[in-house]
Amino acid sequence: MKFKWPVLSVLFVIATVLAGCDNRLLVLDPKGPQAATQAKDIMLSIGIMSFIVIAVFALLAFMLTKYRASKQPKDYEPPHIEGNAIVEAICVGIPILIVAYLSFVSVQSNYKVEARPEGYGDKEPLVVYASSSNWKWHFSYPEEGIETVNYLYIPTDRPLEFKLYSYGPITSFWIPQLGGQKYAMSDMVTTLHLAADEPGEYMGRNANFSGKGFAENTFDVTAMPQDEFDDWVKEVKKTAKPLTEEKFNDLLEPGHLGKSTYTGTHLDFSPAPEGHHHGSSDESGKSNEHSEHDSMDDMHSEHESMQH
Amino acid sequence: MDFFDRFAIPHASPAIYASMVAIVLTSVAIVAGLTYFKKWGYLWREWLTTVDHKRIGIMYLLSALLMLFRGGVDAIMMRAQLAAPESKLLDAQHYNEIFTTHGVVMILFMAMPFIIGFMNFVVPLQIGARDVAFPRLNAISFWLFFMGAMLFNISFVVGGSPDAGWTSYFPLAGNEFSESVGTNYYMIAIQIAGIGTLMTGINFMTTILKMRAPGMTLMKMPMFTWSSLITNAIIVFAFPVLTVLLAMGTMDRLFGTQFFTTENGGMDMLWANFFWVWGHPEVYILILPAFGIYSQVISTFARRNLYGYKSMVWSMVIISLLSFLVWVHHFFTMGQGALANSIFSITTMAIAVPTGVKIFNWLLTLWKGKIVITTPMLYSMLFIPLFTIGGVTGVMLGMSAADYQYHNTMFLVAHFHMVIIPGVVFAMLAGLTFYWPKMFGFMLNERIGKLTAWIIAISTLVAFMPMFFTGLDGQARRMYTYSEATGFGPLNMISFVGALGLAAGFVLLVYNVYYSTRYASRDISADPWDARTLEWATHTPVPSYNFAVEPQVSSEEPLWDAKKNGHELFKGEYKEIHMPNNSGVPFIMSSIFFVWGFSFVFSLWIPLILATIGIFACMTHRSFEKDHGHHISVKEIEETEEKLRGA
Numbered sequence: 001m002k003f004k005w006p007v008l009s010v011l012f013v014i015a016t017v018l019a020g021c022d023n024r025l026l027v028l029d030p031k032g033p034q035a036a037t038q039a040k041d042i043m044l045s046i047g048i049m050s051f052i053v054i055a056v057f058a059l060l061a062f063m064l065t066k067y068r069a070s071k072q073p074k075d076y077e078p079p080h081i082e083g084n085a086i087v088e089a090i091c092v093g094i095p096i097l098i099v100a101y102l103s104f105v106s107v108q109s110n111y112k113v114e115a116r117p118e119g120y121g122d123k124e125p126l127v128v129y130a131s132s133s134n135w136k137w138h139f140s141y142p143e144e145g146i147e148t149v150n151y152l153y154i155p156t157d158r159p160l161e162f163k164l165y166s167y168g169p170i171t172s173f174w175i176p177q178l179g180g181q182k183y184a185m186s187d188m189v190t191t192l193h194l195a196a197d198e199p200g201e202y203m204g205r206n207a208n209f210s211g212k213g214f215a216e217n218t219f220d221v222t223a224m225p226q227d228e229f230d231d232w233v234k235e236v237k238k239t240a241k242p243l244t245e246e247k248f249n250d251l252l253e254p255g256h257l258g259k260s261t262y263t264g265t266h267l268d269f270s271p272a273p274e275g276h277h278h279g280s281s282d283e284s285g286k287s288n289e290h291s292e293h294d295s296m297d298d299m300h301s302e303h304e305s306m307q308h
Numbered sequence: 309m310d311f312f313d314r315f316a317i318p319h320a321s322p323a324i325y326a327s328m329v330a331i332v333l334t335s336v337a338i339v340a341g342l343t344y345f346k347k348w349g350y351l352w353r354e355w356l357t358t359v360d361h362k363r364i365g366i367m368y369l370l371s372a373l374l375m376l377f378r379g380g381v382d383a384i385m386m387r388a389q390l391a392a393p394e395s396k397l398l399d400a401q402h403y404n405e406i407f408t409t410h411g412v413v414m415i416l417f418m419a420m421p422f423i424i425g426f427m428n429f430v431v432p433l434q435i436g437a438r439d440v441a442f443p444r445l446n447a448i449s450f451w452l453f454f455m456g457a458m459l460f461n462i463s464f465v466v467g468g469s470p471d472a473g474w475t476s477y478f479p480l481a482g483n484e485f486s487e488s489v490g491t492n493y494y495m496i497a498i499q500i501a502g503i504g505t506l507m508t509g510i511n512f513m514t515t516i517l518k519m520r521a522p523g524m525t526l527m528k529m530p531m532f533t534w535s536s537l538i539t540n541a542i543i544v545f546a547f548p549v550l551t552v553l554l555a556m557g558t559m560d561r562l563f564g565t566q567f568f569t570t571e572n573g574g575m576d577m578l579w580a581n582f583f584w585v586w587g588h589p590e591v592y593i594l595i596l597p598a599f600g601i602y603s604q605v606i607s608t609f610a611r612r613n614l615y616g617y618k619s620m621v622w623s624m625v626i627i628s629l630l631s632f633l634v635w636v637h638h639f640f641t642m643g644q645g646a647l648a649n650s651i652f653s654i655t656t657m658a659i660a661v662p663t664g665v666k667i668f669n670w671l672l673t674l675w676k677g678k679i680v681i682t683t684p685m686l687y688s689m690l691f692i693p694l695f696t697i698g699g700v701t702g703v704m705l706g707m708s709a710a711d712y713q714y715h716n717t718m719f720l721v722a723h724f725h726m727v728i729i730p731g732v733v734f735a736m737l738a739g740l741t742f743y744w745p746k747m748f749g750f751m752l753n754e755r756i757g758k759l760t761a762w763i764i765a766i767s768t769l770v771a772f773m774p775m776f777f778t779g780l781d782g783q784a785r786r787m788y789t790y791s792e793a794t795g796f797g798p799l800n801m802i803s804f805v806g807a808l809g810l811a812a813g814f815v816l817l818v819y820n821v822y823y824s825t826r827y828a829s830r831d832i833s834a835d836p837w838d839a840r841t842l843e844w845a846t847h848t849p850v851p852s853y854n855f856a857v858e859p860q861v862s863s864e865e866p867l868w869d870a871k872k873n874g875h876e877l878f879k880g881e882y883k884e885i886h887m888p889n890n891s892g893v894p895f896i897m898s899s900i901f902f903v904w905g906f907s908f909v910f911s912l913w914i915p916l917i918l919a920t921i922g923i924f925a926c927m928t929h930r931s932f933e934k935d936h937g938h939h940i941s942v943k944e945i946e947e948t949e950e951k952l953r954g955a
Binding site for chain 2: 052064113114134170206208
């Protein structure tokens, strides 16, 4: 029995710490619907799992106290017990019920986080192309025709659709308080649906190890009401310099850069690898060309309408 | 001079120079010691050329312990670097190399040889066999593993260590982003060791299926043997994937193929998929034999038969099948969509069911038992609660939507350490203490042993529980530093204290070996724990032929039957025993493999071709060799048995 106490007290401390600081932990302090879904799942699973942990601890403590050799008569001979169908059915049944319930929750949440967040009326999502290069993030706003490096301005109360890809190693785009991460890879575009409910400053980073400069591969996220966001876009269009191909290639050089802002996006001359999600090389070659044209056309038309 | 430049470390530091000096000095000391004590002949005859499964097992265990300390030093350096914000102890490149080698060394060169070492030592004894099915192949397996491990370990003093993580994801691990030879070492060294492991898989499956004592049907095999059988089946199915994967990676790096590159149709996610198609079963390769050891230990010290034998076996079979169906959970965030994630989320959580069954069966084995807390039992009793914490956080990670938040964070790191340390490492320490008397003829000190177990268990909690919190607070794994503003500092400091505690625990383990070697009584029986299975039915030390007479089995606890129910284990007279001969070829061939690997790493094509010829020459030699082993005469058996009984 004596050695249950350290374990139990550690558990107690953990529980207290968890209760005390769950508002401070970023993931459990969501500021958007996707992060809220995830935080809810996390708290739910912590609850159920604590129940299992406590049950196992209790059973173990009971067995160890009751059936210690020191508590048994000297001549006690433990019986031979093969097993019991009912007991074993319970041991299988309870975990199956728990797992089934969690699976049910998990599947629902999967479809939630993989879809455009609901509850924002018919507002069109803001599309942002977020691409990483060693060790920076480039954010292109094709509709607005602007691009930023290492910082992200977003409007609140509007769905956000991030198109992720990478100029280099696999990275993972993550803003813990708005929602979980997703990979950015060099040969395809992945989509992450987020939304922010409250204005504020959030931490964003690459979560997937990508070499020497990985630790500092972060970006700042500022969420603000739509009208402030519109003002910012206007301001940028007035003051920022255009992003040329030459300038962009400089930006791609490995290293860390501060924040910077441009008009125009690199999507014009270095389009995202959209349109080929699957394998064989000649197929992907073709679709690559295809998508290149597509996105070029798209961009042009958008730009014509955007540029004054 | 250009030729020698390639062997320089691209990234030198005083620590690395110090280890270079240490390596040279240790090597000189070993060579001088062997010469001074005239032990070269002994070393060659008794160890380097041995095909005896017991000695090979012990060599595996020694290598594993050695690697435990190598990987442990890496761990301490990492935790020291992260103990405070913006620490300058290590720079990014050095830190990246260290966490990469920590992962590879701990999984492939510590945990793997540890479990294979126990399989070697225990399985033939447990099934009443005289050796494994292919003794010489077994020696090749060991030496290939050993040479692979050594090749990997010289990387940090010759040419530079791999730095792309133990998962070595491309394109980061490709030439474009990882220019040093480090990742070549990863590809080639693991390849060499992996071939050895694959052979082990085939060898032990054959041994268990074909060489069991009369009466031992499959459903009467001891649980460790069952776990070994299933593990080796997983090895045979999973390791070829690794072999192919590493070959493709090698070709990308050295021969300009484009399997995983960012251009010309290369697919970086293909590496991730293949890696985990091997990598996830690998996790169960480690954990199942650990479960086997716990089953043996818990049943022995609860003084009861294992509860629910059949469900134990079936749960392992189901785990082994499911282990091949969950690999996508290592990258739920790759963008494969809600449907694929849902499927893999369910299969992942389903593994909790058979695992839970095992936990309950162990708990029920304690029920109505007569529990004696010895060191191995203490490890097992500490394993249950700690592993449960690790296990349930695994279920949490299995919920794919939530995993978007856990993925790549310290939460994940905390989870797998809480699974692997209580699951595998505790089992290895329990097994080491449990089988130590059978291996070396004396027992490890129980007081020091129990203290060690407590220190290691508490330190594990102190080191890894804080990571659950920093993970949820946004600390990504593999970050070499963080700013003070993040607030990760205090919890990381606690982790560091835990890491120091773990180090202290392992040092105490070594002290225990030293202390017990000096002071422990040599006068112990062949069955000091009052155990239940065949490995305790033979003498200590175990004679080379294991059992003078083939044992007869009628239940899964033959020795217990013999002790309590009057079952007659050994019927019949001594007969001549046919045993395999020692051979130097496995050692020589594996040494050539080392040269082959080294040449490959540095693209030295002429030595590579010569080494390849040498390897084939060894195989040709074997093909034409007429070696039918030797026979131990009845008289010799009688003498040995007489002596061992007297002792």
